Amino acid sequence: MQILKVGNMCAKTGEKVSGYVQVKGTDIELAVTIICGEKEGKTVFISGGVHNAEYVGIETAIEIANEILPSQLTGNLIILHLMNRTGFEHRTMSMVYEDGKNLNREFPGNAQGTTADRICHTVVTEFQKNADYYIDLHCGDGYEELTPYVYCVGVAVPEVVKAAKGMAEVINVPYLVQSPCGSGGSYNYAGSCGIPSILIERGCMGRWSKEEVELGKKDVRNVLRYLKVLQGEVSKRTYHPVDVGNVICKNAEHTGCWYPTKKAGANFRKGEILGYIKDYFGNVLETCTAEMDGILLYQVASLCIIKGDSMVAYGENPNHKEGAKGTDG
Template sequence: MARASFGIGTVRVRPGYAREVELPITRLVTGAEITLPVRVVHGREDGPTVWVTAAIHGDEVVGIEVIRRVLARLNPRTFHGTLVAAPIVNVLGFTAGDRYLPDRRDLNRSFPGSARGSLASRIAHLVMTEVVGRGEVGIDLHTGSFGRTNHPQVRADLDDPRTRLLAEAFGAPVMINARLRDGSLRAAARERGAAVLLYEAGEAWRFDEWAIEAGTAGVRRVLASLGMTDPVATPTAPSLVSRSSSWVRARRTGILQIDAVLGQRVSVGDRLGSLSDSFGKTLRLVHADRSGIVIGRTTAPLVNRGDALIHVAGLDEAVEPLPRHHLNPDLDPDLDPDLDPDLS
């Protein structure tokens, strides 16, 4: 029996086809319509429905390229299940060159939104209704905020068995057991019963190739682990596990020279950099106050006392990865499809 078509907005996508859909958001004062671009890949074969989102913050462009590369390699005629991809969620921020919406609201603090609320609330409601609400698994793609860059990492609820398996399948260098934030897409999707991975890598307004490659490979691995595509290469090493992280902060104002690099393993007391005055006189050295791995750093040369400099995640060396097996309940009888998937 052939699959049913997939409805989104006012459009229906037939099985074995991919289609781009424009979901109306608002109109400019000129009367021009602003829409949310979505591409649906509706496979010919049965399978799960997965959504992938990027650029919830308008300056986070790495995820846009990740989605483009993932979509370029999918064939709806051989695809199992359905993929709903929204590469630019914050269309207004992206086109204006801004992280936030025109009213300065953070879209990722506006979920689940309301059809009658503010612009941010309306966009959040649209995304929840037409994208998130249609899938049981989601991947939300982010980068560091302005002036910061992040090592490739997945943030998720690692205590939820199915979410943990998805995070392991993604295969980022680090996976972090991260708490939920009120108003975030992850928190709202949690209430809808979705299992969500948040991918962080790179810097705002930059196409960092290393971040794009890791994100593209990770999304493709998740799709393969769900039985939606053919198997793909596994990562060379399992993800390191972290359950806590903190920023090393500047103890003086000065010009920053960072010696540590993203992904570097550090121990308490290790030198991470230094602060100097405008003539090069060293004012203070920067040392690690915890052991772990560097997952983020500032890119600003001038820092004030108290500014966040280097983000270090502590490593959970004692926890062994869960057994790797297929995440598609239809193909894996040991995975309980009724588990309440969680996210963070």
């Protein structure tokens, strides 16, 4: 008989338990489901809502927690439905309500810090500590437009990087990015601790749809099948993600109004203009120009853009061959 403990919740072999885990040192309670398989095996941690306006990931976590049964598992799932709960309840988008921090910049956190630090610390010491693998469900934030893609950890021991890449390759999205970071983000930090981890980006702009959630659940199930934790074979996919290299994340140098010229997912050539920042009179303050041929992974889509905050992110698309024409798609 196996017993899996997360905070003050626990589940035994063959049980599914849902309840709340308290963020240590706060009165915040996080919704959690533990599914302990009838057969013993590896434990997969799944989280939604690190960024609270990324609704596709949150709804995917909620539905996966409801649908998967202990009888289907050789191993266990720990599902954290919504990591930034107070942010969600105040619609703060990426920020924790109490301190204005972005959770995915604060890992591994600190038990004595502000609320965001304490959430990160609880996630590391109660959730990641139990995990053999980790799937973090994101999407574009409330002001971000993106093309679906998947990150896997890139800064970790080679076996962990390889295992994470294998998980990412069964995700049904066109692009895969190996993260150059070993800290800050929840999945980055988990990777640096030896847990193969991926982050799925699907959906954006504070919206969600049944279709996107179905695709998200299919992705999660396929990773679990690939890991032999969920019964069945990895199902057919439309996409087999290709590696996007040399990712450039450009931050804005001015606060003002943003006028992007491309759509997320567009391919372009070095020197093409990706957008303008203008002041409130319509005067151009800044021109964003592509530093290389690339595929646009995500960009700010709100009229408001903020100095020092993200503007565009793009990388090299191996499928966009030299000599091919740029597309504005």
